[in-house]
Amino acid sequence: MSVGAIVVHGGAGWRESAARLPDAVAACEAAARDGQRILLSGGSALDAVERAVCLLEDAPVLNAGRGSCTTTDGDIEMDALIMDGATLALGAVAGITRVLHPIRVARHVLIDGRHALLSGEGASRFADSIGVPRCDPSELIVGERSAAPGDTVGAVAVDMHGNLAVAASTGGIPGKRPGRVGDTPLVGCGAYANATATVAATGAGEATMKLVLSKHVADLIGDGAEPQAACGAGIALFQRHFDAPAGLIALDAAGNIGVSFSSAAMPYAHAVGESEISSGARSS
Ligand code: ASP
Numbered sequence: 708m709s710v711g712a713i714v715v716h717g718g719a720g721w722r723e724s725a726a727r728l729p730d731a732v733a734a735c736e737a738a739a740r741d742g743q744r745i746l747l748s749g750g751s752a753l754d755a756v757e758r759a760v761c762l763l764e765d766a767p768v769l770n771a772g773r774g775s776c777t778t779t780d781g782d783i784e785m786d787a788l789i790m791d792g793a794t795l796a797l798g799a800v801a802g803i804t805r806v807l808h809p810i811r812v813a814r815h816v817l818i819d820g821r822h823a824l825l826s827g828e829g830a831s832r833f834a835d836s837i838g839v840p841r842c843d844p845s846e847l848i849v850g851e852r853s854a855a856p857g858d859t860v861g862a863v864a865v866d867m868h869g870n871l872a873v874a875a876s877t878g879g880i881p882g883k884r885p886g887r888v889g890d891t892p893l894v895g896c897g898a899y900a901n902a903t904a905t906v907a908a909t910g911a912g913e914a915t916m917k918l919v920l921s922k923h924v925a926d927l928i929g930d931g932a933e934p935q936a937a938c939g940a941g942i943a944l945f946q947r948h949f950d951a952p953a954g955l956i957a958l959d960a961a962g963n964i965g966v967s968f969s970s971a972a973m974p975y976a977h978a979v980g981e982s983e984i985s986s987g988a989r990s991s
Contacts, residue, residue, distance in 0.1 A: 710979060710980030711962065711979075712865050712977065713755055713958075714957070714977040715860070715976055716954060717735050717768075718859045718877075718909045718954070719909040720770070720859070725972065728972055732975075732987070734763060734769060735763070735974045735976035738862065738976070739977055740984055741762055742862060743978040746867065751866050751872070752791075753791050755864040755866065755872070756863065756874035760862050764810060767849040771787075771809075771877050772785065772808055772810075772878075773849060775879075776883075777878075777881070778887070779883070783878060784883075784886075785803050786803075786809070786879060786888060786889055786892040787800050787803070787809035787810045788800075788876075790872065790899065792872055792905050793870040793902060798817025798823065799823060801826040801827070801830065801888045802888060803826075803830040804831055805831060805842055806831070807847070811839060812837075813876075815833070824894075827886075859875065859909045860877070861897075861898060861956060863905040871903075871904065871905035872900050873900040873921075879912070880912065888912075889916070890913075891912065894922075899922045902960070903925070903928060904958070906921040906938075907956050908953065909955075911949070911953070914945065914948070915945070915953065918945060918948065920944075920945060920953070924937045924957055934957040935963070954969070964979070972989050975988070
């Protein structure tokens with residue numbers, strides 16, 4: 708049993724002085740609050756992370772769903788993943804276009820169970836088949852968004868039964884080539900959950916995937932590390948190999964929290980049991 712806990716982030720692509728940072732923190736707080744509500748009413752960790760990421764996808768200030776960055780062709784191609792730590796059930800989409808909530812489509816890939824990852828036009832056609840409405844690309848593109856850094860979103864949660872889950876969603880990195888897939892929909896890279904740990908990563912996907920970073924951090928927690936120490940070790944590993952910012956959030960089955968990042972700022976919010984939402988964006 709657990710009291711339930713949720714942690715969400717709004718990406719490690721932030722400059723400390725960014726005028727939009729308070730809006731990003733507010734979006735994280737709202738997402739954590741909704742996830743907490745689900746957990747307190749006995750809902751599953753999987754439902755909590757899906758709901759939290761849906762809200763973050765709605766926030767135009769963040770690079771996921773509405774507000775996603777664009778490819779060099781000016782299009783929006785999005786990646787998302789959701790994973791149930793209790794069963795290792797997994798659903799992911801890569802390069803999906805013209806949907807407001809890629810994480811919902813990923814959840815349906817998980818429910819369908821036949822495949823783990825659908826890409827491109829096939830992912831969009833799967834969305835059609837389950838009745839997810841297509842949107843116009845103009846609904847996803849927000850102002851100067853295409854010039855902004857990657858502000859991927861992610862959520863990790865543990866429910867009252869001690870089950871863990873993760874969800875993550877992104878527009879990728881600005882100016883990416885059409886067809887580029889980042890770490891976010893790659894299991895163990897941008898996100899991972901099992902019976903002992905749940906982890907979400909943010910930062911340049913080309914780097915994160917080479918370290919299979921989320922699985923690495925989950926294994927440290929599985930071996931007994933506190934989530935905070937494990938996230939710190941994950942960021943240190945990343946920094947030893949790459950000169951780029953990264954961020955990690957994590958939970959263990961007891962609801963212990965990890966938040967670590969090497970970027971100037973990373974908006975995040977968390978709640979344990981009935982606690983008030985704690986949030987921030989800068990290293991203390
Ligand atoms: N990891 C994301 C990607 O490379 C970007 C980010 O986290 O900001 O697609």
